[in-house]
Amino acid sequence: MTISISAAFDSGAIRLVGVEGDIVSLEIPTDHLSDFYQWFHFRVAGARGRTLTFRIVNCAGSAYPMGWPGYRTRVSTDRESWGTAPDTAYADGVLTWTHAFETDLAWFAYFQPYTMDRHDALVTKATLAEGVSHRQLGETLDGRAIDCLTLGTGAKQVWLYARQHPGEPMAEWWMEGAIELLTDSANATARALRDKATFHLVPNMNPDGSFRGHLRTNAAGVNLNREWHAPTREKSPEVLCVLGAMDATGVDFAMDVHGDEAIPANFIAGFEGIPSWTDAQGAKFTEFGRRLAAHTPDFQTEKGYAKSAPGTANLSMSTNQVAERFGAVAMTLEMPFKDHDANPDPAHGWDGARSKALAVACLETLAGMIDEI
Ligand code: ZN
16 A cells, blocks of 8 residues: 655645655645744554654754754544654654554644644634633634634733744643633632633634644744734734734733743743833742742743843733733743653653643632732
8 A cells, every 4th residue: 555645734734755665754844935844744644554664854954953852753543642652763853753553544743733623613612601702803814813702800901822833732722721711610710810800812823824834924924923013914914903902901911822842841931121121020920930830840930041131122022012012911831842841741742631731720820819910
């Protein structure tokens, strides 16, 4: 039987270089109109009974080459449960792993995928929950909806938004966890949060890139998290419509949810270096991180990004812009493609279920601080 490799589906990305015997050579394609690449997602048919070696040969030129050492490819035979390929290895710019096919089909990805089909199901189900209202904030360049769910009656304005970078699906798994908690009418934490705050939830800021199987950009090849100082209808309508909705409500607390390729840990990044920085605003960010780390073994505050020097914050990035523009306690949450090494799960790596659980821990931490925000 002939081996067939396909990525022509929602969130798929791979290019076949060639098959020689049991060795399959592959390349990751760039985002459309962009040089970025790192996200891959493909299926293999016609290999039942064989053991194949996969080689992604262009890893050295990917957006984050430091993402490959210590990384393990994700594998599924049912598209529900995803595990790691234990023999994944990286050397000389080539990522390799093997798979012994016991089934007709197997699926491989950089991380447990979150498809646009699943996004549509998530948003539609949430609209049926009591007290939830849905707005389509705008349209993307490919004509897809920017969905926003609003719930709660409190004065504090909380914005949670994810997946500016579409190849970071852990961000939307996190949103699924947040939405399930906040719409659980029997949950005391959710009830307290809905009483004190109004939540605005944008589960996917980059549906075009998500569907196209991009790593980092939208349909125009634009990195949305470099557009917040001056979004435009032509290049970044996704940011334009979300920032416009934020201007209408104001923002007290904001979380922009992402994945990080290189660092094997969950962490938050703040807004050091914004022109209007105050120690009081910064202290609330620091305190949130401290409490979250005390609350769950899946969070820590030692590993993370370097802080910007005073006055040097990049205001084209969402967290800095939202902190500066609204005086909000704003943060970027980064989850790993590798694992949270302080509490590892070698069989799965960091995954969707753990991203969802981290969202619950974040909201429980927020509930304990909401009066101080
Ligand atoms: Zn990101």
